[in-house]
Amino acid sequence: MNLSNLKPAAGSTKTRKRIGRGPGSGLGGTSTRGHKGAKSRSGYSRKIGFEGGQMPIQRRLPKFGFKNINRVEYKAINLSVLQQLAEKESLAKIGLDDLINAGFISSNQLVKILGNGSLNLSLEVAAHAFSKSAEAVIQAAGGTVVKL
DSSP: OOGGGOOOOTTSOOOOOOTTSOGGGTOOTTTTSOSSSGGGSTTOOOOTTOBTTBOOHHHHSOOOSOOOTTOOOEEEEEHHHHHHHHHHHTOSEEOHHHHHHHTSSOTTOEEEEEOOSOOOSOOEEEESEEOHHHHHHHHHTTOEEEEO
């Protein structure tokens, strides 16, 4: 075997249709375009989205609503959850690692502490964001708030 006798495997290639090369080829005349009409003419191009006069999909299903690309989504954790976690694990500091280990969040989520529930322990709480009510309750209980 050498470069002079290489060829593709049998049946792996087809010869292309040579359209419009006379009647003997069987593909002359209308050159596979049929008779008359816009599609048979040179220069024809259909508008993008044209569906033969049927109402096109971009008009049947219009866009709706708005997606804010700058939205920051937080996982909400309530004070009642922090209270239970601190009692169960006997913690004085609650950070992201504690919430991940307890299964409340995954490692790539941002956390916001919300003020639902009560807190009667003095805790140091670290999170990405706090509601005003949660911050007030934590500080009233003698704890501290650490924003990450």
